[in-house]
Amino acid sequence: MCSTCGCGNREMSHEEMHRRGLPHAHGTAVDIAVEQDILSDNNRVARENRDRWSAMGCVAINLVSSPGSGKTTLLEQTIVHLGEQGFYRVAVIEGDQHTDYDADRIRRLGVPAVQINTHNGCHLDARMVAAAADELPVNDSLLFIENVGNLVCPAMFDLGEHLRVVVLSVTEGDDKPLKYPYMFAGADVCVVNKTDLLPYVDSRLDRLKENALKINPDIRFFETSATQGTGLDAWCDFLCGCLERKEAI
Numbered sequence: 001m002c003s004t005c006g007c008g009n010r011e012m013s014h015e016e017m018h019r020r021g022l023p024h025a026h027g028t029a030v031d032i033a034v035e036q037d038i039l040s041d042n043n044r045v046a047r048e049n050r051d052r053w054s055a056m057g058c059v060a061i062n063l064v065s066s067p068g069s070g071k072t073t074l075l076e077q078t079i080v081h082l083g084e085q086g087f088y089r090v091a092v093i094e095g096d097q098h099t100d101y102d103a104d105r106i107r108r109l110g111v112p113a114v115q116i117n118t119h120n121g122c123h124l125d126a127r128m129v130a131a132a133a134d135e136l137p138v139n140d141s142l143l144f145i146e147n148v149g150n151l152v153c154p155a156m157f158d159l160g161e162h163l164r165v166v167v168l169s170v171t172e173g174d175d176k177p178l179k180y181p182y183m184f185a186g187a188d189v190c191v192v193n194k195t196d197l198l199p200y201v202d203s204r205l206d207r208l209k210e211n212a213l214k215i216n217p218d219i220r221f222f223e224t225s226a227t228q229g230t231g232l233d234a235w236c237d238f239l240c241g242c243l244e245r246k247e248a249i
Helices: 014-020 029-055 071-084 101-107 126-133 181-185 195-200 205-215 232-245
Strands: 059-065 090-096 113-117 142-146 163-169 189-193 220-223
Touching: 029 059, 029 126, 059 071, 059 232, 071 090, 071 101, 071 142, 071 189, 071 232, 090 101, 090 126, 101 113, 113 126, 142 232, 181 205, 189 205, 205 220, 220 232
Parallel strands: 059 142, 059 163, 090 113, 090 142, 163 189, 189 220
Antiparallel strands: none
């Protein structure tokens, strides 16, 4: 069960939910009220995060995806590519249920990173991110927030980001935007990753983009292969442009 939003409650017995004092459905009023309270508090903190980061000249980017999309590899290669272009003002918050493997991968590149372990939680929230960001040098920087691999719950939680980027690998299928519409509806950018595998999978870029645009007509696309380095020039130019303008898109 997610300790923050309670999205796993359906797996528990009715008696166990009573025993733990958890909200559950006799009717729906209690569940709705609790969810509204959680989201209201989160959104207030998120606004504070965004205002603070904006005042510091920081552009925060919330990276979301399913597990296995290549999100961490894309982030690593983005950092390397930015460094090759002479851009070094990067900080990273890593979200995962367990381990600090991803934060270690980022630190090996010489970039400051803080790991958040959510344990039985399925997403980051604004308070977690605020505390982690306080440990990082974010002035005039790109702050990447790599969320927990999950296309459901992270869609509900604003972290204070200026830009929400959904990373989708071609191996996941081109119907993913239709299956997870809330995530794609709230995203500013879709990075289609692992494009080098297109010849080997039953997935088409035109269909994927068409499906995403049905959900969000304003979403912007970048096509990358993090392992091959293709598409990184356009992606990194876009990120640097966001920081120069101090705004998303």
